[in-house]
Amino acid sequence: MLIVRRRGWEIPESRVTPEALMLNRRALLAGAGALSIGGAVTARAEDLAPAKATGPNPKYTAGRELTDEKFSTTYNNFYEFNDSKNMWKEAQAFKQRPWALKIDGMVKQPRTYDLDDLLKQVQLEERIYRHRCVETWAMTVPWSGFALSQLLALVEPLASAKYVMFETAQDKTMRGLNAPFYPWPYTEGLAMDEAANDMAFMVTGMYGKPVPPQNGGPLRIALPWKYGFKSAKSIVKITFTDKKPTTFWEGIGPGEYGFWANVNPTVPHPRWSQARERLLGSNEMVPTQIYNGYGDFVAGLYSDRKSEKLFM
Numbered sequence: 001m002l003i004v005r006r007r008g009w010e011i012p013e014s015r016v017t018p019e020a021l022m023l024n025r026r027a028l029l030a031g032a033g034a035l036s037i038g039g040a041v042t043a044r045a046e047d048l049a050p051a052k053a054t055g056p057n058p059k060y061t062a063g064r065e066l067t068d069e070k071f072s073t074t075y076n077n078f079y080e081f082n083d084s085k086n087m088w089k090e091a092q093a094f095k096q097r098p099w100a101l102k103i104d105g106m107v108k109q110p111r112t113y114d115l116d117d118l119l120k121q122v123q124l125e126e127r128i129y130r131h132r133c134v135e136t137w138a139m140t141v142p143w144s145g146f147a148l149s150q151l152l153a154l155v156e157p158l159a160s161a162k163y164v165m166f167e168t169a170q171d172k173t174m175r176g177l178n179a180p181f182y183p184w185p186y187t188e189g190l191a192m193d194e195a196a197n198d199m200a201f202m203v204t205g206m207y208g209k210p211v212p213p214q215n216g217g218p219l220r221i222a223l224p225w226k227y228g229f230k231s232a233k234s235i236v237k238i239t240f241t242d243k244k245p246t247t248f249w250e251g252i253g254p255g256e257y258g259f260w261a262n263v264n265p266t267v268p269h270p271r272w273s274q275a276r277e278r279l280l281g282s283n284e285m286v287p288t289q290i291y292n293g294y295g296d297f298v299a300g301l302y303s304d305r306k307s308e309k310l311f312m
């Protein structure tokens with residue numbers, strides 16, 4: 001049998017239409033105007049201008065239509081606020097500036113950045129990534145931000161550091177923090193070589209505008225080859241360590257959620273199949289791909305880790 005093998009990120013051919021991109025440009029202009037007039041939004045749209053100017057990074061075309069912004073910004077998981085999918089209204093009170101990012105642990109340059117100062121030291125770009133939640137819903141989003149590797153270069157982790165941890169803010173606007181059975185704060189982690197991979201992307205924008213609080217503003221991470229829970233939101237601390245951390249969902253349900261959590265359609269969750277995914281907006285069901293279709297970029301990270309539980 002002849003198998004025409006497309007590279008993972010191209011299937012099923014590039015359907016991210018110029019129209020879709022045009023709409024985003026327009027949304028961006030409208031958003032920037034609203035910011036300068038109203039002044040109610042404290043995030044800095046102008047920081048995203050360089051990313052907007054260059055257009056999405058062509059290395060990472062998603063191969064399917066962008067999710068309409070009205071779905072990706074109103075159907076969320078952010079348990080610090082509450083465990084419903086429509087927590088977005090509550091999150092509007094969560095202040096996005098000033099924002100401090102602490103860097104600590106096994107690193108040559110421990111420090112606390114003001115987010116706007118950090119953004120002056122990195123190269124911002126736009127990337128269209130697929131996102132696959134472990135619950136089986138999925139979306140396609142134009143994020144803006146910078147490769148995590150740029151931050152690694154600035155802070156210089158020690159050779160002894162083997163893992164990096166991300167910690168989410170605990171803010172008074174987050175009533176979900178009162179649920180005592182959750183091991184707050186939300187933490188997630190990566191092995192150092194995963195963190196250094198170009199796909200690991202620190203996100204400050206979405207659809208050419210500041211990433212809104214419900215999507216993890218003003219600073220989250222996007223790790224598109226892993227289930228969505230690995231992509232920690234509203235990050236306030238990054239810690240380098242030589243010990244494999246227990247992460248938030250792994251701590252709650254180690255039989256269901258692991259540290260590696262790479263997407264794999266052939267490894268079911270204990271309570272449901274992972275073979276297909278539901279696209280937000282259209283509710284179309286499409287096949288899920290191994291590493292969410294990004295295997296060409298990341299599969300090599302796991303060739304020496306075959307004995308680990310890589311796919312849950």
Ligand SMILES: Nc1nc2c(c(=O)[nH]1)N[C@H]1C(S)=C(S)[C@@H](COP(=O)(O)O)O[C@H]1N2
Pocket residue numbers: 072075076077078079080132133134168186214215216227228229230231232233234
């Ligand atoms: N701090 C924090 N980060 C989080 C979560 C959360 O509840 N709290 N949910 C995760 C899950 S399960 C998913 S699928 C994505 C959802 O991101 P989105 O709301 O932008 O779609 O955020 C992830 N990051």
Ligand SMILES: [Mo]
Pocket residue numbers: 077132133134135227228229
């Ligand atoms: Mo998720």
